[in-house]
Amino acid sequence: MPLNLNVVWQRLKIHSLHSDNYTIMMGALLKKGEDNLPWNVLLLRMSAIYGFIGAFLGSHMAGAGSYAFKPIHAHILVVGWLSLFAYSSYYRSYQVPKSSKLAFAHVWTAIIGSIGLTVGMWMYNLNPFNLPAGFTTVFYIVGGSTLLLSFFLFLLMTFKYSESKK
Ligand code: HEM
Secondary structure: OHHHHHHHHHHHHHHHOOOOOOOOOOHHHOOOOOOOOOHHHHHHHHHHHHHHHHHHHHHHHHHHOOOOOHHHHHHHHHHHHHHHHHHHHHHHHEOOOOOOHHHHHHHHHHHHHHHHHHHHHHHHHHOOOOOOHHHHHHHHHHHHHHHHHHHHHHHHHHHHOOOEOO
């Protein structure tokens, strides 16, 4: 397993040689003329996407008169919109080297974990695709654990990189 992770890291590094950043993989979030995204912009755009989906779910619940999506709506907004926006502000405000592996791990566990937790909660609570309970439970747990890891990595980040940008 450590070997596999290393391979992924090396590949991303090669990828980044041309872009001076590790976010080139997020092509879908790039606008015309951009070839890479700083962490703060990547997180900002992700949080805006969560914000729209979360608010849309709130409107859907109000319109449908069914609150089945309530915990999913709440977590998409609190984890996706608010937490990722807070992380975006951190990367905008503090000096974090572009090459920081800790930042790389933090940002990607935050993105993967927030998707894993909210999609996992949806599949576990409502099971819209009739998937086996074992699968939805594991998906939910892995998603939640990845998100928990991202919060721990953020704790480390705040001790390692806490000098304000000039
Ligand atoms: C278009 C905007 C929104 C609409 C229409 C909406 C609608 C709703 C509705 C209908 C509920 C269920 C209320 C109930 O159980 O009685 C709810 C719950 C909740 N919403 Fe929203 N919401 C919106 C935006 C937001 C935002 C921006 C946030 C947070 C950033 C948020 C956080 C929550 C939370 C935490 C709950 C759970 C409350 C509880 O269980 O007591 N919502 N929302």
